[in-house]
Amino acid sequence: MKFSERKRDVAIVGVGSTRFGEHWDKSLKDLIAEAGFKAATEAGIRGKDVELIVGGNMSGGMFVGQEHIAALVADTMGLQPTPSIRVEAACASGSLALEMGFLAVASGMYDVVLVGGVEKMTDVYTSGATTALAGAMDLEWEAYFGLTFPGIFALIAQRYMYEYGLTREQLALVAVKNHDHGFYNPLAQFRKKITVEDVLDSTLVADPLRLLDCSPITDGAATMVLVPAEKAHQYTDTPIIISGIAQASDTLSLFNRKSLCTVNATIEAGKQAFSQAKISHKDVDLVEVHDCFTIAEILALEDLGFCKKGEAAKLYEEGEVWVGGSLPVNTDGGLKSAGHPIGATGIKQVIEIVHQLRGESPEPVQVKGAEIGVAHNLGGSGATVVVTVLKRGD
Amino acid sequence: MKFSERKRDVAIVGVGSTRFGEHWDKSLKDLIAEAGFKAATEAGIRGKDVELIVGGNMSGGMFVGQEHIAALVADTMGLQPTPSIRVEAACASGSLALEMGFLAVASGMYDVVLVGGVEKMTDVYTSGATTALAGAMDLEWEAYFGLTFPGIFALIAQRYMYEYGLTREQLALVAVKNHDHGFYNPLAQFRKKITVEDVLDSTLVADPLRLLDCSPITDGAATMVLVPAEKAHQYTDTPIIISGIAQASDTLSLFNRKSLCTVNATIEAGKQAFSQAKISHKDVDLVEVHDCFTIAEILALEDLGFCKKGEAAKLYEEGEVWVGGSLPVNTDGGLKSAGHPIGATGIKQVIEIVHQLRGESPEPVQVKGAEIGVAHNLGGSGATVVVTVLKRGD
Numbered sequence: 001m002k003f004s005e006r007k008r009d010v011a012i013v014g015v016g017s018t019r020f021g022e023h024w025d026k027s028l029k030d031l032i033a034e035a036g037f038k039a040a041t042e043a044g045i046r047g048k049d050v051e052l053i054v055g056g057n058m059s060g061g062m063f064v065g066q067e068h069i070a071a072l073v074a075d076t077m078g079l080q081p082t083p084s085i086r087v088e089a090a091c092a093s094g095s096l097a098l099e100m101g102f103l104a105v106a107s108g109m110y111d112v113v114l115v116g117g118v119e120k121m122t123d124v125y126t127s128g129a130t131t132a133l134a135g136a137m138d139l140e141w142e143a144y145f146g147l148t149f150p151g152i153f154a155l156i157a158q159r160y161m162y163e164y165g166l167t168r169e170q171l172a173l174v175a176v177k178n179h180d181h182g183f184y185n186p187l188a189q190f191r192k193k194i195t196v197e198d199v200l201d202s203t204l205v206a207d208p209l210r211l212l213d214c215s216p217i218t219d220g221a222a223t224m225v226l227v228p229a230e231k232a233h234q235y236t237d238t239p240i241i242i243s244g245i246a247q248a249s250d251t252l253s254l255f256n257r258k259s260l261c262t263v264n265a266t267i268e269a270g271k272q273a274f275s276q277a278k279i280s281h282k283d284v285d286l287v288e289v290h291d292c293f294t295i296a297e298i299l300a301l302e303d304l305g306f307c308k309k310g311e312a313a314k315l316y317e318e319g320e321v322w323v324g325g326s327l328p329v330n331t332d333g334g335l336k337s338a339g340h341p342i343g344a345t346g347i348k349q350v351i352e353i354v355h356q357l358r359g360e361s362p363e364p365v366q367v368k369g370a371e372i373g374v375a376h377n378l379g380g381s382g383a384t385v386v387v388t389v390l391k392r393g394d
Numbered sequence: 395m396k397f398s399e400r401k402r403d404v405a406i407v408g409v410g411s412t413r414f415g416e417h418w419d420k421s422l423k424d425l426i427a428e429a430g431f432k433a434a435t436e437a438g439i440r441g442k443d444v445e446l447i448v449g450g451n452m453s454g455g456m457f458v459g460q461e462h463i464a465a466l467v468a469d470t471m472g473l474q475p476t477p478s479i480r481v482e483a484a485c486a487s488g489s490l491a492l493e494m495g496f497l498a499v500a501s502g503m504y505d506v507v508l509v510g511g512v513e514k515m516t517d518v519y520t521s522g523a524t525t526a527l528a529g530a531m532d533l534e535w536e537a538y539f540g541l542t543f544p545g546i547f548a549l550i551a552q553r554y555m556y557e558y559g560l561t562r563e564q565l566a567l568v569a570v571k572n573h574d575h576g577f578y579n580p581l582a583q584f585r586k587k588i589t590v591e592d593v594l595d596s597t598l599v600a601d602p603l604r605l606l607d608c609s610p611i612t613d614g615a616a617t618m619v620l621v622p623a624e625k626a627h628q629y630t631d632t633p634i635i636i637s638g639i640a641q642a643s644d645t646l647s648l649f650n651r652k653s654l655c656t657v658n659a660t661i662e663a664g665k666q667a668f669s670q671a672k673i674s675h676k677d678v679d680l681v682e683v684h685d686c687f688t689i690a691e692i693l694a695l696e697d698l699g700f701c702k703k704g705e706a707a708k709l710y711e712e713g714e715v716w717v718g719g720s721l722p723v724n725t726d727g728g729l730k731s732a733g734h735p736i737g738a739t740g741i742k743q744v745i746e747i748v749h750q751l752r753g754e755s756p757e758p759v760q761v762k763g764a765e766i767g768v769a770h771n772l773g774g775s776g777a778t779v780v781v782t783v784l785k786r787g788d
Contacts, residue, residue, distance in 0.1 A: 001445075001446075001477070001503050001504060002502065002503045002504070002505075003503070005401075005501070005502040005503045006501070006503060007399075007401070007501070007502075027534060029534070051395075052395075058461055058462075059455045059461050060529070061453045061455040061456040061526065061529050062455040062456060062459075062461070064533065065456075065525075065528070065529055065533050065537065066529050066533040067452055067453050067456070067482060067484060067529035067530055068452075068482070068483060068484040068529065068530045068531070068646060068773055068774050068777060068778065069482065070482070070483050070490075070643070070778065071483060071484075071643050071644070071646050071773060071774065071777035071778045072532075072646055072777075074643040074777075075532075075643070075644075075645050075646045075647075075650075075777065079643070080642075080643045080644045080645060080658075080659070080777075081642035081643050081644060081658060081659055081662040081663075082642075082643060083395070083640075083641035083642060083643060084483075084641075084643050084778070085481055085483065085490055085493075085494065085641075086481065086482045086483060087479055087480060087481055087482075088461060088462070088463065088464070088480045088481075088482060089462060089464050089465060089478075089479065089480060090461060090462040090465075096464075096479055099479075100479065100494065103497060103498060103501060103503065104497060106501065106503070107399070107400070107401070107497060107500065107501030107502075107503070108396070108399040108401075108501075109395050109396045109397070109399045109400060109497065109500070109501070110395060110396070111396075131459075132455065134459070135454070135455045135459055135460055135461035135462065136461055136462045137462070138466075138469075139458065139459055139460040140421060140423070143459070246477075247477035247478075247479075248474075248475035248476075248477060249464070249465050249468040249469070249473070249474045249475050249476060249477060249478050250465070250469075250474045250475060251469050251474060252462060252465050252466055252469045253469075256469075264474075264475060265474070265475055268475040269475075379462055379465060380462050380465065383462060383465035383466075383468075383469065383474075384462065384464065384465045384478070
């Protein structure tokens with residue numbers, strides 16, 4: 001994307017999210033409506049103000065039998081005939097919705113755009129959530145042979161431990177830290193602090209990954225309102241500017257990559273987004289990264305360039321990635337503690353940064369004086385990555 | 395969309411499509427690759443030229459168990475790390491891909507964009523194609539109660555016949571005309587002329603709709619290359635300009651609409667697209683409309699304003715909608731004869747218009763001197779509609 005060719009900057013002026021968790025009493029529509037109206041209310045917009053809806057959803061089809069998700073959103077919120085688009089890139093779906101919404105506003109062709117993400121995963125239509133999720137990997141070369149996502153990330157973890165000497169205890173710190181943060185997130189699925197021992201004692205899922213290394217199956221929706229930055233103060237006193245957003249792709253299948261321990265799409269999207277925003281790593285006050293499994297968070301921090309390959313564990317042992325450290329990571333609990341409703345995750349990550357930059361996160365997880373945040377989201381095992389840089393508006 | 399705020403015009407400079415039909419020997423990937431490389435070859439571009447991929451697909455999940463379709467396209471074509479986006483709006487998915495691609499180029503932020511659509515429907519993963527297709531309707535208020543798409547369009551046809559006196563024979567003329575045209579389309583699924591009697595004698599599917607009123611289950615892919623119009627002559631001598639493109643939404647469920655015989659989203663999107671392109675109906679040389687069932691074509695022509703409500707049948711009886719008439723409709727055979735691989739249909743419609751405006755359609759279905767064509771695509775029973783106006787470039 002030629003970011004510098006944008007006609008104008010884009011601001012986030014309202015956000016809203018459901019609680020993440022098991023919503024047995026709420027349908028896909030209920031989740032969409034709850035998050036959508038919260039965001040619209042916060043921005044103070046009315047239905048007729050909305051010019052475009054972009055919604056991220058991975059698999060309404062396989063999870064609940066519902067496709068045509070874009071029109072469903074417009075219909076559920078009573079916004080027809082407003083155009084509505086669904087985008088999909090597995091776990092990165094919500095981030096792609098944000099990127100499309102950004103493009104729409106930055107181009108000058110749309111003024112008020114609602115972007116969101118939703119997934120309803122606990123009431124599964126097909127043979128199981130793991131089967132549906134396998135649609136995010138290479139079906140012919142991975143899923144058909146029995147590989148699952150815990151299996152994919154276990155392979156990555158095994159190789160990483162072999163190459164860089166990461167210990168099982170160090171890996172557990174990722175989950176411990178995310179639960180430490182998520183404890184204070186009122187919308188998190190699991191608000192419970194855990195210890196390294198809890199992780200090591202939890203059920204083995206795919207060696208070396210245990211239950212507490214894995215993000216959960218979650219229902220949830222998250223929405224935000226985008227407008228041109230020059231008009232943001234009509235809607236809010238605390239606009240948050242999208243100062244960089246980039247997407248990159250890689251092979252769907254793991255075996256096609258040169259290394260199991262590096263996600264090229266993260267490197268590529270990260271470089272582009274940092275360059276667009278004209279920032280360096282030391283400017284970043286907090287980061288949200290994709291921690292579907294603990295090992296994924298380690299890879300993300302390294303591939304984004306916050307430390308050298310093989311050295312992320314030190315950041316955990318030294319406490320740098322907790323709030324109060326030099327690089328707070330996943331201050332809302334990440335996917336691990338806050339939950340991972342696939343299509344909604346990318347939007348939720350950005351919402352957390354919005355709260356932090358506005359200075360309205362709960363104590364003690366508010367990052368003091370935060371001005372710049374980075375969100376990293378990953379689809380599948382890294383075939384799609386979106387990196388977004390956000391900064392506090394004037 | 396504020397069409398007039400676009401930074402530049404957008405041209406189609408290369409197109410490619412697979413044969414539409416039953417491809418038991420080709421996977422989703424094979425279809426993507428075949429159409430994608432055809433379009434890229436026609437435009438004379440190389441992989442590294444492509445800055446963005448936008449792919450329309452309704453339900454890779456329910457049809458073949460594969461989601462993450464965007465990355466699949468980039469991977470299959472060897473285009474990583476190029477960003478790739480999948481969009482979905484049921485049968486209108488391909489048209490939305492075109493619209494997103496248009497936005498990307500019109501904004502000035504992308505120069506070379508590959509847009510396409512694909513669906514693999516004959517090798518179905520879940521309980522059947524009809525179940526998967528039901529994901530395009532309102533699951534909670536329609537599909538759960540046993541309604542199918544033939545059922546939805548049968549309800550519409552019944553009501554239309556009651557209100558406007560359309561006869562069964564008149565309705566059959568839609569299929570007859572589309573098979574007359576599709577006979578000359580080398581990529582069509584059914585290259586066979588049929589008669590009104592054939593339609594009336596075919597198996598009853600959902601009264602009054604018979605087998606030959608229904609578009610088929612199809613595998614196929616279609617792709618095109620978009621570039622800024624000002625650079626189009628680097629790629630082709632015959633660029634085709636997207637001079638209008640608009641999307642509108644309506645309720646997913648039929649019962650929520652004021653009339654069964656009018657698709658509001660068609661009216662809305664049609665008005666916008668015609669206004670963007672600054673054309674009136676008399677300027678239009680040919681039309682591609684969504685004929686998933688014969689009755690849908692009737693509604694589309696009326697809601698687009700080519701005749702008054704209730705009067706489309708006359709155009710068929712007088713032969714005006716055949717090539718040679720005043721308003722040739724579905725000169726490639728439409729969905730009925732050419733086939734309907736859901737995600738690919740919107741792109742295929744526009745490819746047909748591209749061929750016509752270039753003057754390279756086969757005789758006798760070439761519309762002489764065609765300069766302006768309109769494509770209309772519909773998702774579900776009309777919850778999403780995209781109307782595109784194309785004109786021959788200079």
